Amino acid sequence: MISSKNFDEILTSPWSLWAISVTAALLMWFYVMESDESGYVTRRFSCPLEYESLDAQATLRNKVSEVDVEIRGLEEVLARFDYDSVSCVVDLRNLSPGKKYTQDVRVNLPPNVSLVSCTPSQVVVDLLRQVVRLMPVEVVLPQDIPDGQYLEGVEIVPKEIAIRGGEKDISKIGAIQIQPTVQELQSGKELLLPVKLSQSEPFDEEVALEPSQVRMRASLVRGLPKKKVPVNLRLSGKPSSDYELKAVVTDPSEVYLEGPASRLSQISSVETETVDISWLSADQMLVVPLKAPNVKGVSILNVKSVRLSVHLEPAKATTQFSNIPVAIRAGSGESEWAAAPSVVVVTVEGLPSRIADIRPEDVGLQAYVDLSNIFVDSAALPVRVEIASEDLKVVKIEPPTVTVSTAEGSVGR
Structure with a gap:
């Protein structure tokens, strides 16, 4: 049995005093912490996940639609808490379609509430290229x-x-x-x-x-169903060799058919009788009969023929004349001038029948340079071409310029 004297010695020993101090400190700490935690609660709920700044040309594949959020706050605050005030956001700014990204989930909370956890805290974003059709x-x-x-x-x-x-x-x-x-x-x-x-x-x-x-x-x-279909024109032959077919216009361009629906579905257009345009050399307007549909029980409403306008345009052909001499015009009478090169190649355009077998002298074709107001010994001048026929057109001169110079090295002496 421990005597009172021994008990006093134990209580007053340094180790006993240290143990008593530590125990008292721990009790005080637990008391304070318990006091701080009183009144605080946590709440767990699901929050819709929003995706911000999605590229207009992209769409999300297998996207996560919501996350689980746990928040902490005073009991009286959470008792009247509006859970719609919490937003969970994934930022997609500067992300390109066709790739996968791992992005953080950002939880936006109102004041007086803190975040405990968000599950998942990251999501995989799979962006696909979006099209509009x-x-x-x-x-x-x-x-x-x-x-x-x-x-x-x-x-x-x-x-x-x-x-x-x-x-x-x-x-x-x-x-x-x-x-x-x-x-x-x-x-x-x-x-x-x-x-x-x-x-x-x-x-x-x-x-x-x-x-x-x-x-x-x-x-x-x-009544019988009706259907609007286009008119297809049947042409044969070609215009005169000097002309090309520019356009063919039918009036009306569409007609109505009448008949049982099952038979109307078999017809996509009606055709005219064949029109021969061989050797046409001017615009023509014709009246052309329509061919009856080849499906029994289907007829064309109110129209038996169409007006046909055939529009032609001149055909274009070209020919080249080589070694056309370049003449000197309006030069000083006291100087001798020379062109280099002295000949050019001239390309002429016209109707095919007009171009065939043509010669320069037949149409008065002449190439020249004009030395009017030229006061130097040498100059590069454009080549000009005269042609007497109005139905022909010069489309190219090669080379387009020549160099002219005086044999004496001076002008106007």
Whole structure:
């Protein structure tokens, strides 16, 4: 048994006093810390992930849509906390499509709240090159349209839809369609219809349609369906060798066909009877009959022929004249002048029949240099060409300039 004297010695020993001091300090520290933590709580929630500064020509593949966030704050603050005030952002500035990047998630918090954790704290960003393609809107008719009725006066606004997505996904799209029902068409009202995609296989990523709906006006009317088709002109022969075919215009350029819908779908155009334009040498206007469609039960409405305007333009041919002497004109009478080179090559353009077998002397072709107002012993001057025929044109002189000089080395002596 420990005596009181021994107990006092133990309590007053240096080691005992040190142990008592350390124990007291630890108790005080735990007390203070417990006091500081009182009133603070944490909250965990999911936060939508936003992507900033995405290149207009890029789209995100397999993007992370949300992250888990844990925040800490006073209990009374978090009790009325608006979780929509927290934003989680990935910055895509200066990132190029076609590559993968690892980017930090930035958590934006209001005052009096601190971030404990964000999971994941980084995301892999896979940028794909985005393209925009315009495609026309097609109307898919319902199969249960009553016999003896057809769709007339179809108007679609807009007529084209912008498709935005990755290059690979865009290539899978075959058509843009709207599919009105018989009841909608019989109402006679303007319809607001969703746009549907006809695609060869599922998309890898999101594809956006702009707009996603179109307005349509149409009427179901009684009678045989009608279809507008272009007129194809059948020509044979060639104009005179001096002329080329510039343009052929038909009026009207389109006609309406009437017949059962299944048979109208077999026809894409109608043809004229064959017109022979051999040896034409001037513009012509002709009336040409239309050929009846070769599909039974289909006829052309109200038109039996079309006006045909044939427009010609002169054909162009060229020929070269070599060794054309260069004459000296308006030189000083007291000096002898010489040109170097003394001959040139002249290219002349005209109608093929006019150019054939032509000679320089036949058309008064002359090359010369003009020495008017020349007061030096030597000069490089442009070569000029005269031609007496108005239907011929000089298109090239080679060389375009020659050097003229005096044999005496002086001018005007």
